[in-house]
Amino acid sequence: MSGFKPVKSCPTTSARAGELVTPHGLVPTPVFVPVGSQGAVKALTPQELREVGVNIILGNTYHLYLRPGIEVIEHLGGLHRFMAWEGPILTDSGGYQVFSLAPLCRVTDDGVLFRSHIDGSEHFLSPELATQLQEKLGGDIIMAFDDCPAYGDKERVRQATERTHRWAERCLRSHQRREQALYGIVQGGTFPQLRRHSATFLASLDLPGYAIGGLSLGETKEVMAAMIEETVAFLPPNKPRYLMGAGSPDDLLEGVARGIDIFDSALPTRVARNGALFTRQGRRNLTNAEFKERDEPVDPECDCYTCRTFTAAYLHHLFKCQELLAYRLATIHNLRFIARLMEEIRRSILEGTFPAFKRSFLADYQVTDEKLRLSQKRKWTGRAATGARRFEVLEG
Amino acid sequence: MSGFKPVKSCPTTSARAGELVTPHGLVPTPVFVPVGSQGAVKALTPQELREVGVNIILGNTYHLYLRPGIEVIEHLGGLHRFMAWEGPILTDSGGYQVFSLAPLCRVTDDGVLFRSHIDGSEHFLSPELATQLQEKLGGDIIMAFDDCPAYGDKERVRQATERTHRWAERCLRSHQRREQALYGIVQGGTFPQLRRHSATFLASLDLPGYAIGGLSLGETKEVMAAMIEETVAFLPPNKPRYLMGAGSPDDLLEGVARGIDIFDSALPTRVARNGALFTRQGRRNLTNAEFKERDEPVDPECDCYTCRTFTAAYLHHLFKCQELLAYRLATIHNLRFIARLMEEIRRSILEGTFPAFKRSFLADYQVTDEKLRLSQKRKWTGRAATGARRFEVLEG
Numbered sequence: 196m197s198g199f200k201p202v203k204s205c206p207t208t209s210a211r212a213g214e215l216v217t218p219h220g221l222v223p224t225p226v227f228v229p230v231g232s233q234g235a236v237k238a239l240t241p242q243e244l245r246e247v248g249v250n251i252i253l254g255n256t257y258h259l260y261l262r263p264g265i266e267v268i269e270h271l272g273g274l275h276r277f278m279a280w281e282g283p284i285l286t287d288s289g290g291y292q293v294f295s296l297a298p299l300c301r302v303t304d305d306g307v308l309f310r311s312h313i314d315g316s317e318h319f320l321s322p323e324l325a326t327q328l329q330e331k332l333g334g335d336i337i338m339a340f341d342d343c344p345a346y347g348d349k350e351r352v353r354q355a356t357e358r359t360h361r362w363a364e365r366c367l368r369s370h371q372r373r374e375q376a377l378y379g380i381v382q383g384g385t386f387p388q389l390r391r392h393s394a395t396f397l398a399s400l401d402l403p404g405y406a407i408g409g410l411s412l413g414e415t416k417e418v419m420a421a422m423i424e425e426t427v428a429f430l431p432p433n434k435p436r437y438l439m440g441a442g443s444p445d446d447l448l449e450g451v452a453r454g455i456d457i458f459d460s461a462l463p464t465r466v467a468r469n470g471a472l473f474t475r476q477g478r479r480n481l482t483n484a485e486f487k488e489r490d491e492p493v494d495p496e497c498d499c500y501t502c503r504t505f506t507a508a509y510l511h512h513l514f515k516c517q518e519l520l521a522y523r524l525a526t527i528h529n530l531r532f533i534a535r536l537m538e539e540i541r542r543s544i545l546e547g548t549f550p551a552f553k554r555s556f557l558a559d560y561q562v563t564d565e566k567l568r569l570s571q572k573r574k575w576t577g578r579a580a581t582g583a584r585r586f587e588v589l590e591g
Numbered sequence: 592m593s594g595f596k597p598v599k600s601c602p603t604t605s606a607r608a609g610e611l612v613t614p615h616g617l618v619p620t621p622v623f624v625p626v627g628s629q630g631a632v633k634a635l636t637p638q639e640l641r642e643v644g645v646n647i648i649l650g651n652t653y654h655l656y657l658r659p660g661i662e663v664i665e666h667l668g669g670l671h672r673f674m675a676w677e678g679p680i681l682t683d684s685g686g687y688q689v690f691s692l693a694p695l696c697r698v699t700d701d702g703v704l705f706r707s708h709i710d711g712s713e714h715f716l717s718p719e720l721a722t723q724l725q726e727k728l729g730g731d732i733i734m735a736f737d738d739c740p741a742y743g744d745k746e747r748v749r750q751a752t753e754r755t756h757r758w759a760e761r762c763l764r765s766h767q768r769r770e771q772a773l774y775g776i777v778q779g780g781t782f783p784q785l786r787r788h789s790a791t792f793l794a795s796l797d798l799p800g801y802a803i804g805g806l807s808l809g810e811t812k813e814v815m816a817a818m819i820e821e822t823v824a825f826l827p828p829n830k831p832r833y834l835m836g837a838g839s840p841d842d843l844l845e846g847v848a849r850g851i852d853i854f855d856s857a858l859p860t861r862v863a864r865n866g867a868l869f870t871r872q873g874r875r876n877l878t879n880a881e882f883k884e885r886d887e888p889v890d891p892e893c894d895c896y897t898c899r900t901f902t903a904a905y906l907h908h909l910f911k912c913q914e915l916l917a918y919r920l921a922t923i924h925n926l927r928f929i930a931r932l933m934e935e936i937r938r939s940i941l942e943g944t945f946p947a948f949k950r951s952f953l954a955d956y957q958v959t960d961e962k963l964r965l966s967q968k969r970k971w972t973g974r975a976a977t978g979a980r981r982f983e984v985l986e987g
């Protein structure tokens with residue numbers, strides 16, 4: 196059984212506390228879902244994920260389809276058993292990765308023909324196949340296969356949004372394992388009218404949850420906030436709302452304030468591996484010389500294994516030497532920081548103090564410089580963010 | 592207080608069980624010491640080292656001197672506190688690394704002038720300085736600074752051996768922190784007469800322990816065994832004997848049978864990161880296609896976290912994807928395999944069944960092909976092993 200129970204709403208913002216009910220247990224919301232693209236949250240064991248307070252993780256159908264192959268994972272008892280993770284799993288449909296990672300993809304109404312970014316081999320994904328693959332993986336929450344539109348051209352975004360709707364209907368029709376919750380994905384780019392239209396259409400399908408796709412791809416924070424508001428207003432209040440691709444502390448707070456229940460992003464784990472660790476004052480780059488002899492934890496307020504055990508100087512040293520332990524200790528810290536932030540957000544909603552908590556957190560937290568943020572984002576999301584999609588779009 | 596207590600000897604071989612007494616606790620022997628060159632056993636936390644049964648670890652003075660700098664570690668409370676390891680630590684003197692890693696080194700009786708392999712900067716190490724640096728690091732067992740001779744030319748090996756003796760005397764004279772045990776290093780290359788001479792000379796210094804250096808560098812297993820025998824026969828029976836650089840299961844068994852108490856080697860952790868995992872039948876390369884769908888642990892008899900939690904298929908997948916978790920899970924397994932082997936060896940000595948245990952283990956264990964082993968060894972030990980030392984030796 197899958198479902199969602201709203202528990203308490205904030206009287207002044209759209210923030211809310213709730214609970215996801217899944218076949219692998221309850222998940223308190225709002226929740227951040229760490230990314231385990233290839234069947235592992237990079238560098239961490241399932242045991243460590245539990246220890247930092249992670250309740251649910253994400254697996255990428257695109258990556259697992261290419262390697263080791265969905266049949267291999269099915270043969271080995273499904274994704275939970277394969278990676279020895281007993282908690283809930285959310286799988287994406289592969290849509291976003293096909294558009295952003297594959298060196299070539301050709302879209303028709305039937306589906307997407309694409310080349311593997313690993314060996315160039317040719318593959319085809321359709322709404323039906325993406326649903327079937329996710330059924331074999333056995334995730335608790337699965338995603339409809341969507342056409343993630345490029346920025347800019349309203350007509351192209353409109354066409355991609357309509358295709359996403361037709362594909363959502365096909366995913367729903369082909370979905371067999373009803374204990375899995377199939378979420379729809381709202382598209383519409385940065386066009387308020389298309390967002391409203393997409394949310395309204397998907398709401399009419401009465402799906403168990405709704406994601407907001409096509410954001411956090413390089414647009415400004417203001418545009419992202421506006422698009423979330425335009426979408427959430429047209430989604431049913433008793434269904435969970437999932438903002439795809441957002442994971443910075445300020446994005447999480449702003450998202451929660453606008454009614455988001457679920458977030459996923461590779462950001463906390465990716466920047467950790469680059470030496471950027473979260474503190475209450477902002478991100479700190481541990482490779483900076485100022486940490487060379489710093490005889491205290493990276494974040495003295497943090498209760499994670501890394502901060503309880505090692506000095507910032509030791510982490511600085513490990514990063515300088517590119518010791519494998521660096522990536523892991525940094526990942527532990529960043530995931531614990533985010534998990535604790537979500538716990539505190541939830542508590543403040545339950546206690547009716549969310550706006551004060553948000554204000555106080557953001558007063559201390561120096562948000563990553565907007566220019567730097569956008570350039571990093573574009574670097575990571577590659578051509579999907581710059582609009583330079585090098586694939587053909589054929590109208591079906 | 593540092594010391595060694597022999598507990599029981601094997602009646603038919605030279606194997607013996609004992610105990611090292613160190614300021615950071617007791618270490619049952621025979622013992623294998625994992626290498627933590629840069630202040631971390633690659634990929635593992637101190638907590639995991641304890642869990643796999645590691646009692647003592649090794650730190651490299653050469654690496655730590657270059658990065659982060661011995662003064663930094665001293666400022667941060669010494670190596671134990673820096674890396675959050677509360678058990679005993681053995682540090683080497685830097686001698687071997689200077690000769691094998693530095694792009695240029697110039698040896699005189701004073702000491703060694705060398706260039707950093709990291710940035711080419713020029714440095715000087717002498718017996719006195721190597722001792723002082725190790726005192727600042729604060730290891731429980733420290734090593735005399737030695738001249739690790741190249742193969743081949745007996746006259747050159749003889750000169751390096753004599754220099755090693757003069758340097759050992761200087762290390763001993765300059766050694767202040769007497770709670771640290773300063774071990775001498777026997778040299779002599781592959782010349783029985785020089786080995787005997789070196790062991791006899793160092794024994795006369797009445798040091799608290801003796802290492803055998805200059806072996807496990809690419810010579811055959813037969814030559815190594817012969818040189819160990821030639822050395823051990825001339826070392827005092829009440830002092831621990833440490834074979835430097837040996838860590839394969841068969842080397843450990845053969846070394847113990849010849850009276851060795853302590854071993855160190857990067858082999859178990861290094862081959863783990865390359866996907867080679869120990870089993871009772873021999874090393875298995877997890878990247879091989881045969882493991883793609885293997886629905887059982889790498890070593891079904893193993894009690895490590897990796898084998899208790901994951902299938903060989905999962906490890907195969909992680910290695911194929913170069914996921915960071917692969918290196919760590921493999922390292923956990925190999926160190927647990929070796930720790931368990933040492934525990935079993937010790938138990939068999941205490942029970943008087945060591946020769947039978949050794950025979951039975953080696954009957955099942957397929958030793959890595961000798962040709963392959965030597966070529967790998969030469970690859971890893973580089974010019975030190977091939978005799979192509981690209982540095983000048985100036986007679987002092």
